[in-house]
Amino acid sequence: MKNEVHEPDFTYGGQYTYADYLQWTIDERLELINGKIFKMSPGPNRVHQSLTGSIYVFLFNFLKHKSCKVFIAPFDIRLPRKSKEDKDIITVVQPDVCVVCDSEKIDDKGVVGAPDIVVEVLSPGNNAKELKYKYEVYEESGVKEYWIVSPQNKTFLIYTLKEGQFQPSKLMTSGDTITTSILPGFVLDLTELFDDLD
Template identity: 55%
Template sequence: METEREPNTVEEPKAAYGLYSYADYLTWQFEEVVELIKGKIFKKAAAAPNRIHQKVSVKLVSRLYVFLEGKKCQVYDAPFDVRFPKGSKEDHKIHDVVQPDICVICDPEKLDDRGCIGAPDLIVEILSPGNSKTELKLKYELYESHGVREYWIIHPENQNVLIYTLINGKYVPSGLLTSGDVVESTAIEGFKLDLEEFFGDIE
């Protein structure tokens, strides 16, 4: 029986065995920014993120960059490929490639000229109107299964943050954090974010 197409997948060339790999990904010339999850193509929620999304991203990247300067961990923002290999690191055997809005990598061995191969320590996704529930669910499962230590979801319009912390291989949610709360990262020791102050000039 034919399965229903995922709501945010893009028109795509025919894949061998129905799955795409990072080797395929490197050959594409889509106008949209795309990601690869479980061998399927997904359109990035917003190829040109809105102003508030960009303001939150730039502000958080700046805070992380200053905090991490001189330390082992490094922060990167999109577009930046993160590949999640299962066993083999060969391009044609990697079926998960995403571009998180922000990520922090503390193991320099995971970095190469093409981005990151393996799980970042922290991933931040900033929601846009185009984000689908399917995309969020698949990314949650992907990050949890590959051992991303901390996963932040920021809702810029509502000015709140949800944090998932990996404990014994499973994500534990923080509960919704908003103005008046101070976010303290467990993956990036010592990094804190006063949400009232952080969101204060974002409008």
């Protein structure tokens, strides 16, 4: 039973794979980055949930009847380095929202391979992890665009992969609109997005 109280079958300093991750039976949400376990922040607050949900809905409505699909956390993204075997994968993340345009990457367990777009909505407990560890694994694995949204500052930053390196956009906020070459025709009005938070 998932609700039973017991000792977890791992230690936070250990090295693990996706095969290990699948065996864990605790209620906490965890991510695995380069074999190391990271606790996810406590349950997201109202503003984080509202912003994440809004971005998901904007993308979902735009992508209806299109080949790209959008997913919202919790949803496992496995980022293999060489082999796609569970025992060889050492990075499993749960971005707030992601867009995947290659249906071959989607299976019953989630996504295996880099999404085209990854969206992380920052919360007070996760900024350092998002900006350092995830930035590195998203860049290395070939995520085409990494969107970082700050509810506290009402800002939106896009890192675009160019020749294997992330290039930052200008810092955008209310009054700006988000477009992306990955989804031609998609427009996200940041005034509309951030005004809903008040």
